[in-house]
Amino acid sequence: MKQRSRMSRLSTVAMIATGVLLLGVFIAPLWVIHLKAPQYPQGLGIHIYINKIDGAAPHDLQNINGLNHYIGMAAIEPGEIPELRFMQYFAIGLSVLALAVAVLRRRWFLLTWVVVAIALSGLGLYDFYKWEYNYGHNLNPDAAIKIEGMSYQPPMFGTKQLLNFHTTAWPGVGGALAMAGVMLAVLAAGYEFLIRFRRERTSARARSGAHPRQAAIISAGFFALLAAAGCSREPKAIAFNTDACEYCDMTISNDRYGAALVTSKGRTYKFDSIECMVESQMEGEELAGASVHAHYVVTYEFKGELREASTATYLVSEGMPSPMGANITAFSNREDAEHVQHVKPGELLDWEAVQEYARNRRRE
Amino acid sequence: MKVDLRMRKWSVLVGVVAVVAALSVYCAQKPTSTVMGSGADKVYVAPGTYDDFYAFMSGGFSGQVGVYGLPSGRLLRVVPVFSQNAENAWGYSEETKPMLNTSYGFIPWDDAHHPKLSQTNGIADGRWLFINGNNTPRIARLDLSTFETDEIIEIPNAGGNHASPFITMNTEYAVSSTRFSLPIPQKDVAISTYAENFKGTISFVKVAPDGRMSIAFQILVPGYNYDLAHAGKGPSHGWSFFTTYNTEQANTLLEVNASQYDKDYIAAVNWKKAEEYVAQGKAKDWPTKYYHNYMNHETQTTVSEVINTVKVLSPADCPGLVYYLPTPKSPHGVDVDPTGEYIAAGGKLATVIPVHSFTKMLKAIEDKAFVGEVDGIPVLDYNAVMAGEVQNPGLGPLHTEFDGKGFAYTSSFISSEIVKWNVGTWEVVDRIPVYYSIGHLMVPGGDTMKPWGKYVVALNKVTKDRYLPTGPELTQSAQLIDIESGKMNMLLDFPTIGEPHYAQAIPADIVMKNSKKYFDLSANKHPAAIKSEAEARLERKGSDVHVYMSTIRTHFMPDNIEGVKVGDTVYFHVTNLEQDWDVPHGFAIIGNQNAELLVMPGQTRTITWKPDREGVFPFYCTDFCSALHQEMSGYVRVSPRGSNVQLSSNK
Secondary structure: OOOEEOOOOHHHHHHHHHHHHHHHHHHHOOOOEEEEEEEEEEEEEEEEOHHHHHHHHOOOHHHHHHHHHOOOOOOHHHEEEEEHHHHHHHHHHHHHHHHHHHHEEHHHHHHHHHHHHHHHHHHHHHHHHHHHHHHOOOEEEEEOOOOOOOOOOOOOOOEEOOOEEEEEEOOOHHHHHHHHHHHHHHHHHHHHHHHHHHHHHOOOOOOOOOHHHHHHHHHHHHHHHHHHHHOOOOOOOOOOOOOOOOOOOOOOOOOOOEEEEEOOOOOOOEOOHHHHHOOOHHHOOOOOOOEEEEEEEEOOOOOOOOOEEEHHEEOOOOOOOOOOOOOOOEEEHHHHHHHHHHOOEEEEOOHHHHHHHHHHHHHH | OOOHHHHHHHHHHHHHHHHHHHHHHHHHOOOOOOOOOOOOOOOOOOOOOOOOOOEEEEEEEOEEEEEEEEEEOEEEEEEOOOOEEEEOOOOOOOOHHHHHOOOEEEEEEOOOOOOOEEEEEEEEEEOOOOEEOOOOOEEEEEEEEOOOOEEEEEOOOOOOOOOOOOOOOHHHHHHHHOOOOEEOOOOOOHHHHHHHHHHEEEEEEEEEOOOHHHHEEEEEEEEEEEEEEEOOHHHOOOOEEEEEEEEOOOOOHHHHHHHOOOOEEEEEHHHHHHHHHHOOOOOOEEEEEEEEEEEOOOOEEEEEEEEEEEEEEEEHOOOOOOEEEEEEEOEEEEEEEOOOEEEEEOOOOOOOEEEEEHHHHHHHHOOOOEEEEEEOOEOOHHHHHEEOOOEOOOOOOEEEEEEOOOEEEEOOOOOOOEEEEEEOOOOOOEEOOOOOOOOEOOOOOOOOOOOOEEEEEEEEEEOOOOOOOOOOOOOOEEEEEEEOOOOOOEEEEEEOOOOOEEEEEEEHHHHHOOOOOOOOOHOOOOOOOOHHHHEEEEEOOOOOOEEEEOOOOOOOOOEEEEEEEEOOOOEEEEEEOOOOOOEEEEEEEEEOOOOOOOOOOEEEEEEEOOOEEEEEEEEEOOOOOOOOOOOOOOEEEEEOOOOOOOOEOOO
8 A cells, every 4th residue: 555656446436337337338329419499499419429320319310411401511421431340449448448447446547547538539520510510611512501600519618609599518417427527537546646646746755744544635626626727727838039018118127126916817917026016906907807816926036937926035225226126026035135235235125025015116 | 145145145245346346447438449248359369479279069960079279279289089070080090990999890980079178176177188978879988188088988789978078186087888779688579568678778987097097887778869968076976966857758759748747867876886896796797799999199000899798787786876856847957056966957858957965865875765776776765865946947948057156057948058157046037048049058167176167158159140150060169158257258259160069168277287299209109100201211012012101201101112003002101200399201102092191200100002003193291391391292102013024222
């Protein structure tokens, strides 16, 4: 159990669950497309399984094909879609491999599985998108109804109006189960590598590692957050001499100065100085409806790099002029700041205090 | 009994006070509503919402059944039954023509009077609707999953099948009796020999669990006019009751000559006893001839059988089979209350509604309280069987239905009103005029063991000034009356097809959940069906040309046909390949001395055409099926006799 590179029991159970969840694609549809029109108040539906395509009700597929011939769309003939023949083997393979991961309990194997599964899922979705694209765009030129510029590609997620049909697509129960399975494996991998592996590496020094269950919750929470956001909240690097300050519009050129904020939606706003960033927020600059997620600053020691603003120490010294004249310089290490302070006398402030200082300066 | 009576009076009084109080509160709250009291709010069914009840009303002389929604009165559909219907080729298509076969040949019409829903344990179950054909005696059964006529059986040895079908409480039997007595078997005799030569029959038609009908036996009865019927239920299950008039046995000017006697009879038939006698071999096999026509669901084609014998029981040989209950005066309706105990008769010329007690009847039989005998049928003492008489019931009381809350509603034809009376005290508690000349009336479930109540529907023969005039022939109509609030309240008039002779109603959810959306094409075993366009073809057999044609939105296959010759008979076998709800296709060809076809999804129907001239003749789809419906058409080329144009198509 304590042996290095062995997976924890928790991750093992997770991988067994993953293996089972993946088999859900054989009992429920991967994807569901629902069509509603005035003439079809109950709607028509397409259920895409791993190995077949069915109507939601008997004859729905026939009726959809019948209606689509008017606009020149090809009939969906499940027998002519090769993916329906071979995709199932990938699902079975992934399921068997997930169980193999659970039996062998090797971390590298787990990680490999996750990478392969994500790659295959991505490929599958891309293939599905391409199929939908062709289905909606390759129209018979002899169709009875032709509308210039109109194509009929069904949506993948969400809703689209296609002539008289209100078309909605979502993953089906089978697809959701498979996604949940892959997500579980990702969580397991995250737990193994980000929490357990690190802890073990430092276990000699560690006073006491996080309780495994706590760690699991933390890692689950972290991944859930990541999944919910659906995008990274790391700041984008400042391209010096290219990017302009969001607030004063001047080109950001001094790579020992500079700041950035990342919004809750993951967008980065860049500034040429700390004072510009603070002032922009005082004026309530538009952040496209998002709130500030985190502030970043360029520190004196690490040219051009953005570091979390709250971890830095700030020297306010007339001997160290900053781009917009507030004389604020950020340091990653307090020792460095104190060292410079000896040479260029001034005041050392933390992130809260330096913001207050910048705001007061602005008010004056 | 007296205490009980007083209690009821008190409860009625309390009820009336409560209703008045409730109304005054309601009126005080909503003094300005113009809709108040008009009932509009009670019959308004908003667009896109469903009615609470299906009502099945006979079309009377139209021969069909009208399906309405209640409370809106909206006509939902007309189901063709006994009359040819060129609109959808009922009785014209090769598959449905045999349904109208009788021993008299093909009969294109009948007079449809009494719809009756099938029952389980005395409660309407929504599987089938039975209805009688009055003129050429028949009973039809409609399948309520398709709303199509599924079966018609002819009743031999009968003239005027009026007291029919009045099924028993588990749909064991539908009944039939002869309204006009006849020489049985038929023979050429002087009409004035009525009394010696004419006989009546009462028939019991067995209904199998799948609905299939067969005549189990007939009972030979004295030559009276047998008018209406109802089956017993609960304690009286096993008995059926039939009214008679013309016990005078008049054969001319019946309106006077058959109205002389003070009392006629209700015939009480113990059909469980009859089953025993049949099992004992007491029934004689009489030669006869009648047709039994039913839809074969696999081939979607009517099977027409001829049957040449019927079992006949004679009451004289079968003691205890039939009793006569004297009933004043030319009784019409005979209605059994939900408990099965009371049998109310509509003495159409009587001044009272006599109500018999089933318990008293059994006691009278046991005590042999007989006052006479007719052809071996004991006549019971009126006073020994009578439970009470409703006084002042209006003029010409005809029919009674029940609300399950202890009240009965009787239609009075001459005074044109509905009279509400208390079952047990026999007191009239309410009355409401109807417009005009009501025949039957109907409470949903009002002739079963579980009335759903809520409304009484008046089925009126005469409308006079009630609607915009339409020349000499005016619509007949139904009127919806609220009976929930205690006092009858007129809600709605609505016109009906033909004559709304009698009706049945049932909560919508019981029927709608079984409603078929289309026929399964893969289960279509019609010999001329094609399952795909690839199977479409032409065949010549002598001068008969068979076109095996498909329809699907939006074309016929084939749609160009050549090689037909003048004098040929062309059979268009049209299969609708659609498997979608509400997508019928039609087929009509110019100059066809026949009907158009309507073909439901998954169905095959055949119509014939006899081209009598050369040329090229268009055909097209008649049922608007898609945006390109107008394009759904084709041509048949007709060449002269002896032409060498080969039979061919674009397929």
